Amino acid sequence: MLMENRLRVLRAERGWSQQDLAERLEVSRQSVNAIETGKYDPSLPLAFRVAELFAMPIEDIFVSPSRRSSKAI
Amino acid sequence: MFAAKQGDMTPAQRAHTRRVLWLFLAYAVILPPLIWLRAHRHISDLLLMIMATAAAIPVLGIFASWGRYLSDERDEYHQAMTLRRMAVATNATMGAAVVWGFLQAFGVMPLVEAYWIPFVWVVIQGFNGCIAFFGRDRDAA
Amino acid sequence: MPWTPAAKRYNLRIIGLSLLYGAFLIPAVYAFKHHLLHGAAAWIAAILPALPIVGIFGAMGRYLVEERDEYVRMLLVRQSLWASGFALSLATVWGFLENFELVGHVDAYYITCVWFFGLGIGSIMNRVTIGAAVQC
Numbered sequence: 001m002l003m004e005n006r007l008r009v010l011r012a013e014r015g016w017s018q019q020d021l022a023e024r025l026e027v028s029r030q031s032v033n034a035i036e037t038g039k040y041d042p043s044l045p046l047a048f049r050v051a052e053l054f055a056m057p058i059e060d061i062f063v064s065p066s067r068r069s070s071k072a073i
Numbered sequence: 074m075f076a077a078k079q080g081d082m083t084p085a086q087r088a089h090t091r092r093v094l095w096l097f098l099a100y101a102v103i104l105p106p107l108i109w110l111r112a113h114r115h116i117s118d119l120l121l122m123i124m125a126t127a128a129a130i131p132v133l134g135i136f137a138s139w140g141r142y143l144s145d146e147r148d149e150y151h152q153a154m155t156l157r158r159m160a161v162a163t164n165a166t167m168g169a170a171v172v173w174g175f176l177q178a179f180g181v182m183p184l185v186e187a188y189w190i191p192f193v194w195v196v197i198q199g200f201n202g203c204i205a206f207f208g209r210d211r212d213a214a
Numbered sequence: 215m216p217w218t219p220a221a222k223r224y225n226l227r228i229i230g231l232s233l234l235y236g237a238f239l240i241p242a243v244y245a246f247k248h249h250l251l252h253g254a255a256a257w258i259a260a261i262l263p264a265l266p267i268v269g270i271f272g273a274m275g276r277y278l279v280e281e282r283d284e285y286v287r288m289l290l291v292r293q294s295l296w297a298s299g300f301a302l303s304l305a306t307v308w309g310f311l312e313n314f315e316l317v318g319h320v321d322a323y324y325i326t327c328v329w330f331f332g333l334g335i336g337s338i339m340n341r342v343t344i345g346a347a348v349q350c
Contacts, residue, residue, distance in 0.1 A: 026147070027147075027148045027149075027150070028081075028083055028148045028150065029081075030081075030151065031148050031149070031150035031151070034150050040150050040153065042149070043149050046149060111314060118316060121314045121316055122311065122314075122316055124314065125307070125310040125311045125313070125314040125316060126307060126310070128310050129306050129307045129309075129310045132306045133303050133307070136302055136303055136306075137299075139299075140295070140299060143295070156295075159298065160275060160294070163271075163294070163298045164271050164272065164275055167268075167271050167325065167329060168264075168267075168268040168271060170322040170323060170325045170326065171268055171322070171323045171326055172261055172264040172265075172268065173322040173323075174264070174321045174322035174324065174325075174326075175260050175261065175263055175264040175323060176257070176260045176261065176264075177321045177322060178260075178323070179242065179246045179256065179259070179260040180246070181256055181257055181260050184319035184320075184321070185319070185322070186309040186312045186313055186319070187304075187305040187306075187308040187309040187312060187320060187322075187325070188306050188308070188309020188310060188312075188313070189309065190301075190302065190309075190322065190325050191302045191303075191305050191306045191309075194302055
C-alpha cells in the first residue's frame, strides 16, 4: 500500500515539522508520519486538504499507484 | 490505551478514556453491594436478574464508548488503526472461544462464565496498547 | 449481487474450511463418545475441529483486507463491528446472569454463532443508517 509522495520534501521546503503540518491539516502527528512513510493512504478529502495547503494539484504531491515506477506491490 | 503521553491523544481519544474511567468507577461501585446482597440476603429471581443486568451495564457502556469513539474520531489514521486492533482482538477472542468451547464440549476443560470472553477481548486491546507504547516509531520531526 | 473476485476466493476458502471441520469433528465425536482417547490425544482431538473455525474467522479477516472495492469493504467492516459489539455485549450479560446463577453455563464456542447472528444485525443497521446492505 506504499504510495510515494513528496510530502516530506515539501514540508522541509517550508521548514515545517511534522507537528506543524499536522496542526495545519487538523490531524495528528502520527497521521502525518504514517502518510509520509507510506504506511497509510489519506482519504480523498484529506488529500485535497494537503493539496490546497501546498497550493499544488494532488498529482504533484502524491504519485498515482497506477503510475508507480516499480510495478511490485 | 492509545498513546503514551496525554498530549499525544486526540480529543476523541481523551473523551473515550474519560468515559471508560467513569464506567470502571461505576462498575466498581455497583458490583460489591450486589455481591454482598446476594450472599447475605434472600433475593427473588426477578431481582437477581435486575441486579445482574445492572452489573453488566457499565461493561456494555465501555463497548458503546468504543463505538462512539470510532464515529467521533476525526483523524482517519487513528480510526483505521483502532479498527484494525479491534479486528485483531475480535479474531483472537473468537478463536480462543472456539478452541476452549471444543475443549469444554469434549470434557477436557471446565465450563466458565461467558463474561470471560469480553474480558479476553479487553485484555487483548490492552496488549495492543502496550505494544503501541513500547514499539513507537522513531519518527523525525 | 455479482461476486467480486475477492468474495469468490473467500467463498472457496469457507467451503474448504467447513469440509475440514466436518472431517475433524465426526471422528472426534465418535472417539469421545466411546471413550477412546486420553491425555494428549484427547487434547489434540478436541482442538482439531476448532482450528477450521478459527480459520473461518481468519478467512473473513483476509477477505476484508483483499476486497478491493472500498465501499463493499466499508459496509462489511460496519457489519463486523455490530457483530462484535452484539456478541461481546451478550456474553457480558450472560456471564453476569450465570454468575448470579440464573442461567446455566454454555460451551464457549456458541459465541461464534452469536457473532454470525450479529452480522445479520449489522446488515440491518447498515440498511437503516446508510441505506445499503451487502449479502454476506
